Amino acid sequence: MTGHAPAAPTVLLATPYLPPSLGGVEQYVWHLARELGAHHGYRVVIATTTGRPMGGRPGRSEDGPGGCVVYRLEAPVLLSRTPVGAGWRRQLRRIIEREGVDLVNGHAPVPLFADAAARAAGDTDRPFVLTYHTGRMRKGRPTTDAVLAAYEQTVLAGTARRAREVICSSDYVVADLARLFAGRATTIQPGADLDLFTPGPVPAEPRVLFVGSLEQHTAYKGLSELLAAAAELKEQGSPVRLEVVGDGTAAGNYRRTADRLGLGGKVTFSGRLYGADLAAAYRRARVLALPTSYDSFPSVLVEAMAARRPVVTTRVGGIPSLVRHEDNGLLVAPGDRTGLRSALTRVLTDDALADRLAAAGLAHVRSKLGWGRQATRTADVFARVLEGRRPRTVAVVAPYYPPKIGGVENYAERVATAIAGDPALRSVVITTNPADRRTGVTVEDGVPVVRLGTWARLSNTPLNPLWPFQLRGWLRRMQVDVINTHAPVPGLPDLAVALRGRRPAVVTYHAGSMLKGEAAADRIIHCYERHVLPRVFARARALVAVSPVSLAARHPGALQITPGVDTDRFTPGPLPPSRRLRMVVYLGRMDRTSSWKGVDVLLDAAAKLPDDVTLTLVGSGDAVPDHRAHAERLGIADRVHTPGQFTGDDLVRALQQAAVVVLPSRSEAESFGMVLIEAMACGTPVVGSDVGGIPHVIDPGTNGLLVPPGDPAALADALVSLLGDGHLADRLGATGRQTAVQRYAWPTLTARYLRLFRQVNAEERELPRVL
Secondary structure, three states, rough: OOOOOOOOOEEEEEEOOOOOOOOOHHHHHHHHHHHHHOOOHHHEEEEEEEEOOOOOOEEEEOOOOOHEEEEEEEEEEOOOOEEOOOOOHHHHHHHHHHHHHEEEEEEEEEHHHHHHHHHHHEEEEEEEEEEEEOOOOOOOOOOHHHHHHHHHHHHHHHHHHHHEEEOOOOOOHHHOOHHHHHOOOOEEEOOOOOEEEEEOOOOOEEEEEEEEEOOOHHHHOOOOHHHHHHHHHHHOOOOEEEEEEEOOOOOHHHHHHHHHHHHHEEEEEEOOHHHHHHHHHHHHHEEEEOOOOOOOOHHHHHHHHHHOOOOOEEOOOOHHHHHOOOOOOOEEEEOOOHHHHHHHHHHHHHHHHHHHHHHHHHHHHHHHHHHHHHHHHHHHHHHHHHHOOOEEEEEEEOOOOOOOHHHHHHEEEEEEHHHHOOOOOOEEEEEOOOOOOOEEEEEEEOEEEEEEEEEEEOOOOEEEOOHHHEEEEEEEEHHHHHHHHEEOOEEEEEEHHHHHOHHHHHHHEEEOOOOOHHHHHHHHHHHHHHHHHHHHHHHEEEEEOOOOOHHHOOOOOEOOOOOOOEEOOOOOOHHHHHHHHOEEEEEOOOHHHHHHHHHHHHHHHOOOOOOEEEEEEOOOOOOHHHHHHHHHHHHOHHHHHEEOOOOOHHHHHHHHHHHHEEEEOOOOOOOOOOOHHHHOOOOOOOOEOOOOOHHHHEEEEOOOEEEEEOHHHHHHHHHHHHHHHHHHHHHHHHHHHHHHHHOOEEEHHHHHHHHHHHHHHHHOOOOOOOO
């Protein structure tokens, strides 16, 4: 019997416009269609409209990219930039059936056409994927904006619900329309045609290029601001020239503006350019300028970078995720004409700067934004949909999350990031917004972070009576499959477990008892730990203790997954401890509610140290003035420094430069002490209290020293021994580094979480409940 190769799957790309119309969506669809057909085994059919100049005649043709079939549906009415036609749903349904379409991919935000495609796909029982290219559509006109908002909340929301998968052109789009897309979307940014936009040396001629639509409704692109800045540069004696590529209903107005500003022969309006002509325009330019006041992820920036040209643009929308200020471009505030003029002057007059920015931009586009790579990622989404697979969404729920600094926050961020890197899983974070009553959504390193507003705080516990309603809505909206809570701070994590529904919950508990030694507070904490917390544990499908002293560790069946450290980032500094500054460092919270951290004990110990030893308290909180006052009373204020909170490279440097890092905690609430393993990874010796989880990290005399909690004299003696014995300090630091690498490297630890999430979500395997 002769076998037959399976037929290539057919995908219908439904887009309101298609080249030769000029725009980001059009270019995106054109290149995607070409790549899918040429390199990924898809048969591509395109459905579009006649609703723009050069939109073509209605009917079927084979003039698409790579000779693919294109259907142009009649759109006799154009409202603003929205084509409107009758019977699109019926016509699209016929196309789907006639062409044997296996999957429909609708491109928006232009209303109506993608919505009709979604409903036509549903009529024919074909899976639908929505690709959304920009954030909320706002024009600055109250009536129009009200209509658009109503559309987004009704028609678009229905289209998003019909989508098996959502693709967004930037993380900004996900965050701006979080209620529709957060937790469901894959970000695939527009790419560049690396065969067309080829790099060349930055020319000396001071030519600024603007590429964009010149329609009335795209005034936000900022050409007026650029013309005004060019006029000011001319007045200052600059020989600057400006080339404007694009056309539209406002083109005449811009020409008149240029004449009025006295630019005359300094501005060239080149009209619409395509293909090789557009690439040549980039090569003529020294810099691309796009002073837009609203944009998601402009493809012209990617094209300019691919052509090895520096870019000057604004901090709006998704642009900062592409253009890093002073690295691969220059960013200014929207509407800041002085800043725009200054940035252009720098690039036009500084050859070294222009060349450095251009090279960095080219490297970024080549590594991440070629159309081949972006089409491959899109094809992976389509294959997943056609095979009936969906990434399982894990919601990491924590009371606080970075940029707030703390062990729980860092741990939760690591888990969320690891989930995002697993192709079978999808990560979202639900946390609190301690600074505001309003809920906000951001996308951080590809992870949507929902920060629920906080109305009040009880000690260190944020509270809001609306959380039960908000949390339930976000869990449903983001199609959460597994919940992973992080505590000990009560409230939001407990509520997530209570509202889990049929979702399995993985409860990660970080601390021992939270008793503070304060009678009134301890009565409440004791009641919570005795009556509420056991119920939370009982509802967990799996229970994780971060150390042997965590309250969760007492329960049979609990797993232990300790905190970890990035051993590639936290590395030994250039000098061993014996030749470092005589500086003792504490790093952690300094809140009055965290007095158990023992900073007062450390200050008392510091008073017993030689006068040439300094103490640096890194962190922030309402207790910092108290510690400063205590240092004054002890007569060591000149040797105690409180530089505030450190993150990133500053944090690593502080640990590398320290002679000793100290964690002087006084309570079982210190269940681990992440700063200890971060310091160990930097080869810095550590001293900790013999309390809580610290003895499970420090092997005394091997990788650090232990002292009794609350004992300033013993702590001072330990510090003196390390500061006075360089050999001992070096030996403990070297062994600490080995400990960090062998026991606490994050990849090994987060891999255990990923296996756990897949296991608790699998229908055929169910872990026993933790009793």
